[in-house]
Amino acid sequence: MDALQVKKLSVAYEEKVVLKNVNLTIPVGHLTGIIGPNGAGKSTLIKAILNQLPNKTGTVHILERPLNPKDHTVGYVPQRNAVDWDFPTNALDVVLMGRYGHIGMIKKPSTKDKQIALNCLKDVGMEAYADRSIGQLSGGQQQRVFLARALAQEAEVYFMDEPFVGVDAATERTIIAILKDLKAKGKSVFVVHHDLQTASDYFDWMILLNQTITASGPTEQTFTEDNLQEAYGGKLFFMDQTKSNKSFN
Amino acid sequence: MNEFWVLLTGSLVGITCGLTGVFLILRKTAMIADAISHTVLFGIVVAFMITQSLSGFWMLLGAAIAGLLTTFLVQVLQSGGLQEDAAIGVVFTSLFALGVLFITLFAGNVHLDVEHVLMGEIAFVPWDTWDILGFSMPKAVWMLLFVLLLNVLFLVFFYKEIKLSTFDPVFALSIGLPILAMHYSYMTLVSLTTVAAFDSVGAVLVVAMLIGPAATAYLMSKSVSGMIIWSMTFGVTAAITGYYLAKLWNTSIAGMMAAMIGALFMIVFLFKPHDGWTWKLFKRMKLKDTNVHV
Ligand SMILES: Nc1ncnc2c1ncn2[C@@H]1O[C@H](COP(=O)(O)OP(=O)(O)OP(=O)(O)O)[C@@H](O)[C@H]1O
Ligand SMILES: [Mg+2]
Numbered sequence: 001m002d003a004l005q006v007k008k009l010s011v012a013y014e015e016k017v018v019l020k021n022v023n024l025t026i027p028v029g030h031l032t033g034i035i036g037p038n039g040a041g042k043s044t045l046i047k048a049i050l051n052q053l054p055n056k057t058g059t060v061h062i063l064e065r066p067l068n069p070k071d072h073t074v075g076y077v078p079q080r081n082a083v084d085w086d087f088p089t090n091a092l093d094v095v096l097m098g099r100y101g102h103i104g105m106i107k108k109p110s111t112k113d114k115q116i117a118l119n120c121l122k123d124v125g126m127e128a129y130a131d132r133s134i135g136q137l138s139g140g141q142q143q144r145v146f147l148a149r150a151l152a153q154e155a156e157v158y159f160m161d162e163p164f165v166g167v168d169a170a171t172e173r174t175i176i177a178i179l180k181d182l183k184a185k186g187k188s189v190f191v192v193h194h195d196l197q198t199a200s201d202y203f204d205w206m207i208l209l210n211q212t213i214t215a216s217g218p219t220e221q222t223f224t225e226d227n228l229q230e231a232y233g234g235k236l237f238f239m240d241q242t243k244s245n246k247s248f249n
Numbered sequence: 250m251n252e253f254w255v256l257l258t259g260s261l262v263g264i265t266c267g268l269t270g271v272f273l274i275l276r277k278t279a280m281i282a283d284a285i286s287h288t289v290l291f292g293i294v295v296a297f298m299i300t301q302s303l304s305g306f307w308m309l310l311g312a313a314i315a316g317l318l319t320t321f322l323v324q325v326l327q328s329g330g331l332q333e334d335a336a337i338g339v340v341f342t343s344l345f346a347l348g349v350l351f352i353t354l355f356a357g358n359v360h361l362d363v364e365h366v367l368m369g370e371i372a373f374v375p376w377d378t379w380d381i382l383g384f385s386m387p388k389a390v391w392m393l394l395f396v397l398l399l400n401v402l403f404l405v406f407f408y409k410e411i412k413l414s415t416f417d418p419v420f421a422l423s424i425g426l427p428i429l430a431m432h433y434s435y436m437t438l439v440s441l442t443t444v445a446a447f448d449s450v451g452a453v454l455v456v457a458m459l460i461g462p463a464a465t466a467y468l469m470s471k472s473v474s475g476m477i478i479w480s481m482t483f484g485v486t487a488a489i490t491g492y493y494l495a496k497l498w499n500t501s502i503a504g505m506m507a508a509m510i511g512a513l514f515m516i517v518f519l520f521k522p523h524d525g526w527t528w529k530l531f532k533r534m535k536l537k538d539t540n541v542h543v
Contacts, residue, residue, distance in 0.1 A: 050423045052422050069423070083416060084416070087415075088275075088471055088472055089416065100409055103409075105410060149420075
């Protein structure tokens, strides 16, 4: 079974083409890293997969079916800066939003939904902050609340846009442990990630992206110097140079 | 008795606008209320030109359509790359100007003057009554009750949907919430609220009532439901205190209500516990004190 199948996907914002002819086939049960430089189109790829962009061509299948929110197969962690953290609500309430898809329109969350939300907060180590206003959480805590909300979706396939941004080392370890646990349960997880140092530890599958797919496959086959150079357009090499220049001074 | 109707009308404006205004503040589109409060004039005039009547129903319908048109045009200009405030400015001034033009061209001999639309006259409310189901109440009260009912029903059914699509539209879309439909439904409610309120209190007070109480409530609320309660409370408080102060000083009722909205905002802004301005100053002084002692 394939978790994700993308065929001939192209996306343009107004005139500008951002993703060109993307083809992907990724089997279930992997923890997949989506890697590429700023502006490569990583967030755009996720949004296109989740059917949020009007100007796209090509097809997307999740668990071999076209995406239908009513299936509740997909969990989503948007980039943290996508929302206003001064919104008057608390941590538990945000996690509860992960249940809305299951609850359906008009109906109210049940005690069972609240229990699930509370358990998910516990999973990310945030149960002590359930009543805390989200504006009074640190960046890392906010990120964990977002992760808890995705867990509350009880999905099969997860898409996470930079869940490690602005978190400390301990939180990063908590989050990666949760992601590996999801994988152990047979779920498929896609994570946009920026840190090349840790990438090969975290992920057993990789998508290297820069407008088009540079490489996609098991980490040991795809995470190579050549592929990275191609995805980052030689910028990596350039950065290494400036580093070594500095050490000379 | 007349005093009762004026107070009731003012309070209903406070409650209805207070309720509707909450999501305007949370969605950071307060200025669309300003736009809609002016462009509904265009809708009302066009409704009058077509039906040749000034009945409440046609007014509400015309206003709802004008509100939707405003929202739609702003959305179109925005997706064409214009900033939201610029889009609002362009749409609002052109539709309002068209409205004024149509009035002078086609409705000159009817009671539809711009002055009345902008300032309203709440003191005249008790004399314009409707009999419905054997009850005789001022037209303004009927219209406000009807629109309040619509607002309450909307929130009863779609509270969690409007909340999520306001807080995190991207996530809302990913779970299949029809966020655009929510947006247009809500803006229709804003338009209906505006037209029901402005006939009695004028467009200027409507904008003040839509934005002021909700903005004040935002300063001190930890949940959306709490913010709704506070916002309605502030709206009613401003209406009632405004009325009595206007009577005391013999000034414009609508003007005094608007002034009270501003006063309430300042009071909360300055004296709010924990992060109000005065509180912070007080804490800073105490901190200085302890520093000196140490
Ligand atoms: N709403 C938009 N309108 C126009 N252009 C956009 C929009 N969103 C993104 N872009 C452009 O599309 C390209 C890809 O953006 P995207 O956000 O997908 O990159 P990314 O790989 O997620 O980058 P980052 O690492 O900085 O998050 C960028 O060049 C960006 O400027
Ligand atoms: Mg991104």
